[in-house]
Amino acid sequence: MTDERLRDEINKRLTLNWLIQGASQHAGMTAHHLVRDELNAIDPKLLRLYDQFALIGLLQYWHLDFVMLFGWPPRFWRRAAAQGAHPFSAHPLLARYGGMLAAAGRKRALDRCKEKGVSRLPILFAFQTLYVLNRIITREWPHRARLIGLARELASTVWGIPTDRLDGKFSSQAFLGASIPARTLRGAILRIGVVGLGGVERRGDALVVVARATTWQVLTKELVKGTAELICLHGLNHLSDDDYRRVMDAADWLEYEPWMLQTGGELWRHLLALMPDGQPVAKTLMYLARLPAKSLESLMLSVIERPEWARELLASLGTSGREDG
Amino acid sequence: MPQTEPISPPTKPRKEPAPAPSPRKAPQPKPQRELDPFTPDWPKTRPMPVPKAQVGR
Numbered sequence: 221m222t223d224e225r226l227r228d229e230i231n232k233r234l235t236l237n238w239l240i241q242g243a244s245q246h247a248g249m250t251a252h253h254l255v256r257d258e259l260n261a262i263d264p265k266l267l268r269l270y271d272q273f274a275l276i277g278l279l280q281y282w283h284l285d286f287v288m289l290f291g292w293p294p295r296f297w298r299r300a301a302a303q304g305a306h307p308f309s310a311h312p313l314l315a316r317y318g319g320m321l322a323a324a325g326r327k328r329a330l331d332r333c334k335e336k337g338v339s340r341l342p343i344l345f346a347f348q349t350l351y352v353l354n355r356i357i358t359r360e361w362p363h364r365a366r367l368i369g370l371a372r373e374l375a376s377t378v379w380g381i382p383t384d385r386l387d388g389k390f391s392s393q394a395f396l397g398a399s400i401p402a403r404t405l406r407g408a409i410l411r412i413g414v415v416g417l418g419g420v421e422r423r424g425d426a427l428v429v430v431a432r433a434t435t436w437q438v439l440t441k442e443l444v445k446g447t448a449e450l451i452c453l454h455g456l457n458h459l460s461d462d463d464y465r466r467v468m469d470a471a472d473w474l475e476y477e478p479w480m481l482q483t484g485g486e487l488w489r490h491l492l493a494l495m496p497d498g499q500p501v502a503k504t505l506m507y508l509a510r511l512p513a514k515s516l517e518s519l520m521l522s523v524i525e526r527p528e529w530a531r532e533l534l535a536s537l538g539t540s541g542r543e544d545g
Numbered sequence: 546m547p548q549t550e551p552i553s554p555p556t557k558p559r560k561e562p563a564p565a566p567s568p569r570k571a572p573q574p575k576p577q578r579e580l581d582p583f584t585p586d587w588p589k590t591r592p593m594p595v596p597k598a599q600v601g602r
Contacts, residue, residue, distance in 0.1 A: 410600050454582070477598055
């Protein structure tokens with residue numbers, strides 16, 4: 221594979237990672253409302269706590285502890301847009317639109333803070349984060365078995381995947397980061413703060429989505445994320461083993477994931493609004509994953525810049541066969 | 546009138562005309578396997594991507 225082709229494949233994987241994390245972030249913001257009645261039956265306080273924690277989970281990227289470790293998000297995205305040594309500067313979409321999507325996601329979250337009772341003041345925000353998290357863990361504890369079942373049912377509803385392909389469990393934070401390699405000092409610190417993970421495992425002939433998390437809301441996000449990863453394997457299976465390894469070495473970094481989460485939810489919102497009627501979201505994502513690298517880049521550019529054109533392109537996926545690249 | 550030898554029968558039995566070919570079936574398109582989003586073709590020996598994490602909160 222030429223260097224140029226390899227760069228295209230790395231960019232394609234970064235785009236798919238962006239969508240995977242975006243689908244997960246969007247689910248974290250909204251999916252608990254799909255099972256509102258079931259959650260209210262378990263504990264009527266949980267729904268509001270999940271609303272609050274969803275906002276905290278996004279807004280944390282602009283608060284002190286994250287900024288100390290990773291820097292101020294607007295500056296990060298400005299540097300990405302400028303040419304130079306930046307992990308996303310060679311990715312035309314992340315470099316150009318990351319800052320705009322991050323700001324839009326943040327504004328949407330800030331606008332909901334008052335309604336949901338989340339503080340915007342930094343010190344209060346830090347205390348509220350711990351308070352809300354502890355209340356969630358305490359209230360979930362007696363209902364964990366039921367909540368695991370509910371998380372699997374919810375992920376199945378979101379994607380249409382059978383529940384027997386979903387393996388979700390609660391796990392202590394202490395055990396979660398160990399399975400994820402960190403490549404930098406920042407990554408090693410970040411690994412300590414992992415509260416959930418989702419991926420795919422082969423079990424016999426079947427590929428199974430596996431998720432582990434400290435709370436129900438994160439567990440649901442991780443099942444959604446792991447299923448998106450499973451679907452996006454359609455976009456990696458044409459690579460040779462050697463090219464696959466090179467692409468993953470370049471694109472799949474723990475250190476990139478906060479940035480994908482910070483911006484991906486907003487990107488996923490744009491995409492969801494343009495999805496063809498009557499076609500399962502899982503199929504559309506599969507067709508996107510199977511597009512040649514440059515075609516995926518063009519389509520996602522249209523999703524951001526020319527939504528009506530993107531709507532037509534998305535509707536044509538799977539009918540022209542051109543996604544088989 | 547000179548007598549002519551009777552025409553000897555051909556040593557090989559004449560081939561019967563081949564039966565008319567049965568109407569040719571139109572070529573059937575190869576049935577295309579419906580792609581299943583949850584069942585990608587994945588080489589058995591290839592490792593899976595590392596799980597993706599939720600960091601922070």
